[in-house]
Amino acid sequence: xxxxxxxxxxxxxxxxxxxxxxxxxxxxxxxxxxxxxxxxxxxxxxxxxxxxxxxxxxxxxxxxxxxxxxxxxxxxxxxxxxxxxxxxxxxxxxxxxxxxxxxxxxxxxxxxxxxxxxxxxxxxxxxxxxxxxxxxxxxxxxxxxxxxxxxxxxxxxxxxxxxxxxxxxxxxxxxxxxxxxxxxxxxxxxxxxxxxxxxxxxxxxxxxxxxxxxxxxxxxxxxxxxxxxxxxxxxxxxxxxxxxxxxxxxxxxxxxxxxxxxxxxxxxxxxxxxxxxxxxxxxxxxxxxxxxxxxxxxxxxxxxxxxxxxxxxxxxxxxxxxxxxxxxxxxxxxxxxxxxxxxxxxxxxxxxxxx
Ligand code: SAH
Ligand code: SF4
Numbered sequence: 001x002x003x004x005x006x007x008x009x010x011x012x013x014x015x016x017x018x019x020x021x022x023x024x025x026x027x028x029x030x031x032x033x034x035x036x037x038x039x040x041x042x043x044x045x046x047x048x049x050x051x052x053x054x055x056x057x058x059x060x061x062x063x064x065x066x067x068x069x070x071x072x073x074x075x076x077x078x079x080x081x082x083x084x085x086x087x088x089x090x091x092x093x094x095x096x097x098x099x100x101x102x103x104x105x106x107x108x109x110x111x112x113x114x115x116x117x118x119x120x121x122x123x124x125x126x127x128x129x130x131x132x133x134x135x136x137x138x139x140x141x142x143x144x145x146x147x148x149x150x151x152x153x154x155x156x157x158x159x160x161x162x163x164x165x166x167x168x169x170x171x172x173x174x175x176x177x178x179x180x181x182x183x184x185x186x187x188x189x190x191x192x193x194x195x196x197x198x199x200x201x202x203x204x205x206x207x208x209x210x211x212x213x214x215x216x217x218x219x220x221x222x223x224x225x226x227x228x229x230x231x232x233x234x235x236x237x238x239x240x241x242x243x244x245x246x247x248x249x250x251x252x253x254x255x256x257x258x259x260x261x262x263x264x265x266x267x268x269x270x271x272x273x274x275x276x277x278x279x280x281x282x283x284x285x286x287x288x289x290x291x292x293x294x295x296x297x298x299x300x301x302x303x304x305x306x307x308x309x310x311x312x313x314x315x316x317x318x319x320x321x322x323x324x325x326x327x328x329x330x331x332x333x334x335x336x337x338x339x340x341x342x343x344x345x346x347x348x349x350x351x352x353x354x355x
Pocket of ligand 2: 120332
């Protein structure tokens with residue numbers, strides 16, 4: 001059965017037109033879905049009983065089961081573990097920071113890119129999320145969060161650019177004025193540096209923010225922790241970033257995961273400053289959330305030293321707090337145990353149909 005959250009408003013419009021329903025129906029339904037957050041079709045009381053029944057026959061409206069919810073006693077960060085209709089598991093995180101409420105969502109189950117410091121990378125890639133599954137994370141979290149989201153970031157599990165079509169479509173659905181009406185400028189797509197995705201976002205004039213996980217300021221170092229740097233070398237990545245800026249005039253955010261003794265020297269800072277002169281950017285320094293001894297977190301002292309070394313010359317530098325580190329909900333710590341061998345082939349084919 002089709003997930004109604006896969007549909008853009010004009011597609012839902014076509015569906016109602018085929019049923020001979022008036023155009024205003026789609027507005028009512030979209031508002032019910034995205035503003036009122038209805039979870040069952042019988043909640044759509046402005047529709048006739050027979051229409052509600054028809055919708056329930058044609059569409060799924062919720063497909064997640066909440067398996068676990070952990071809230072950090074330190075900062076309120078909440079990690080949610082969902083089970084999807086095929087039994088696979090993903091995580092999403094709600095982060096509270098002063099007035100900001102950030103929903104961090106996943107784009108894939110696992111990730112194929114295997115960055116050495118990242119827990120999601122250890123899972124391998126299991127499958128892409130459908131549009132409805134990306135959208136449902138936001139709707140489910142909205143019900144649970146203390147306040148509505150101010151930011152949505154694709155920084156959970158997976159590489160958004162390798163599920164480009166579904167990610168962009170989901171972001172457009174979340175931004176639709178007739179539905180959730182979420183500001184496009186407050187949606188960030190974070191990539192490890194998939195050049196074709198960056199170019200495509202520029203060419204298509206996508207109005208979302210782009211973040212690139214640089215994590216090292218020279219090719220050799222980048223290669224040591226990010227195997228994808230082999231396919232898309234730093235030099236070309238920076239050219240793509242320049243291209244993006246020229247086309248969109250939008251500043252990129254470079255994320256830089258700071259690892260003690262690896263990329264936190266003054267020399268590294270200087271190289272990063274040089275890059276920031278080539279590409280108009282903001283820099284977000286993230287002290288590594290250590291998943292093992294190979295990637296130790298920097299001391300407060302070396303973090304400050306690094307920050308100081310780039311601050312003077314870079315347009316904007318932020319140091320991201322380790323929100324949620326105590327509950328394994330911080331960046332790169334999302335790992336949902338999915339056992340490949342336990343998925344039966346017939347269940348996998350169900351998923352294929354959902355695409
Ligand atoms: N695949 C995309 C988006 C998900 S990862 C990407 O790589 O950009 C989101 C962010 O978490 C990235 O900037 C990544 O570099 C960072 N990250 C991964 N592992 C981390 C860790 N152990 N500590 C801190 N940040 C980490
Ligand atoms: Fe994938 Fe991003 Fe983790 Fe790298 S950092 S393994 S690209 S999720």
